[in-house]
Amino acid sequence: MTEEKRPNIIFIVADDLGFADLGCYGGRDATFGPVSPVLDRLATQGLKFTQGYSNSPVCSPTRFGLMTARWQYRLRGAAEEPINSKSRGSTTLGLPAEHPTLPSLLKEAGYRTALVGKWHLGYPPAFGPIKSGYEEFFGPMSGGVDYFTHCSSNGSHDLFLGEEEHAQEGYLTDLISERSVDYVRRMSPGAREGTPFFLSVHYTAPHWPWETRDDAGLAQEVKSNLFHLHGGNIHTYQRMIHHMDEGIGHIVEALRSEDLLEDTLIVFTSDNGGERFSDSWPLVGGKMDLTEGGIRVPWIAHWPAMIRPGGLSEQLCMTMDWSATMVAIGGATPHENYPLDGVSLLPVFVDPKAIFARSLHWRMNHRGQRALRDGDWKYLRVDGFDYLFNIPADERERANQAGREPERLASLRESWEAWAATMPPIPADATVSLGYGAKDMPQR
Incomplete structure (x- = not known):
């Protein structure tokens, strides 16, 4: 992109949002509309992309891919599924400050940068957003916090402004939206004069605990039970998504009022598939699973200056492709020692029907999972058993074609193993955080 045409970029990431939770992906209306x-x-x-995937079916590994535009498996911290509060004080379990990132590359290219929302890539003092290319940061460092007390699962307060702990009352989704609107308005004069901004808006919604902005009375109960296993329902869950959607509306209106909407790329996705109240129809599985419901997520791109309305793309793509696209759009130069694994989607922005070949790979320590999506076909291994699915014909992954197509299965398995041989092995001390996530894995 030329200097005068570089857009502002707003990268919005939901947390644990199911494939069909949004109306535009077939989601049902709530009782309130x-x-x-x-x-x-x-x-x-x-x-709108229909075949967009997350780099992982769990939070922090996807965020490693998002931040680096590279396979997350290249970094030790991403072997944790996910990073949890036990890693506080670690100097290895996080995103190394010296590693080039999407914000650091864009910053070098002249962008202003900020993260408003969830980090979940290691704890201070060794790690943090400011060390990894963001000029500003407001949000929690950990994976999940109470929406009112802003305390993490170990009970400690976890809301930061920059690198300092920050106390502020309010429902976290609303605080993230308000801070994002404030950033847009503060950056607008520079953006209009040719200094674009990159704003990451990483909501914690609709991740547990299950609290709407009207549920402040639950905060003390939830504080000691952040997983909130006995709480929530689909109505609360839908309202949490709606609160996020309202906040995104405020960001869009701020862009419009500042005359920036035309030249701003807004991207929306989720870090992985949904939890127990989510809707992923027709997919099965959810968070922690390499079935489609755990990794296929909403993908939306809005950029009036470049993208025509009503586009629909079946391009195979994953989180780190968003990041590679933003690097390209921003005129940034990848570091020669850290070549990008993500692939730019700019050709698809111009022509949604311009499909290019793209193989997607995953591996999970949890249940020994592995997966490869190549064209219509998907190879999947769970608990030592191999499966083969034709995804367009069987999005629910119920009809295992392994017995009927043994040569295809063998070929895809070999392709996955050849790719895996280029990645560092999973360390023996890597941990898996269990006890949550929808489970509907294929049966033998």
């Missing part, structure tokens, strides 16, 4: 009218409108006015 449409759950996601703002995001549905952005999809109608922009480009």
Whole structure:
């Protein structure tokens, strides 16, 4: 991209959002009406992907891929599924400050940078957003916090401004939205004069605990039981998504009022598939699973100056491709020692039908899972058993074709193993955080 045409970029990431939770992906209306009218409108006015995947079915590994535009498996911290509060004080379990990142590359290219929302890539003092290319940071360092007390699962307060702990009352989703709007308004004069900004908006919604902005009374109960296993329902869950959607609407309106909407790329996705209250129809599985429900997620791009309304793409892609696209759009130069594994989607922005070949790979320590999506076909291993699915014909992954197509299965398995041989092995001391996530894995 040329200097004068470089857009502002807003990268919005939901947490544990299911494939069909949004209306534009087939989600049901709530009792109060449409759950996601703002995001549905952005999809109608922009480009919607139907075959967009997350780099992992669990939070922090995906965020390593997002931040580096590289396979997360290249970094030790991403072997944790996910990083948890036990890693506080670690100097190895996090995103190394010296590693080039999406924000650091864009910053070098002249962008202003900020993260508002969830980090989940290691704890201070060794790690943090400011050390990895963001000029500003507001949000929690850990994976999940109470929406009102802002305390993490170990009970400690976890809301930061920059590298300092920050106390502020309010429902976290709303605080993230308000801070994002404030950033847009503060950066607008520079953006209009040719200094674009890159804003990451990483909501914790609709991740547990199950609290709407009207549930402040639950905070003390939830504080000692952040997983909130006995709480929540689909109505609370839908309302949490709606609160996020409202906040995104405020960000869009701020861009419009500052005359920046035309030249701003807004991207929306989720870090992985949904939890127990999510809707992933017709997919099965969820968070922690390499079945489609754990990794196929909403993908929306809105950029009026470049993307025509009503676009629909079946391009195979994953989280780190968003990041590679933003590097390209921002005119940034990848570091020669850290070549990108992500692939730019700019050709698809121009022509949604311009499909290019793209193989997607995953591995999980949890249940020894592995997966490869190549064209219509998906190779999957769970608990030592191999499966083969034709995804367009069987999105629910119920009809195992392994017995009927043994040569295809062998070929895809060999392709996966050849790719895996280029990645560092999973360390013996890597941990898996169990006890949550929808489970509907294929049966033998």
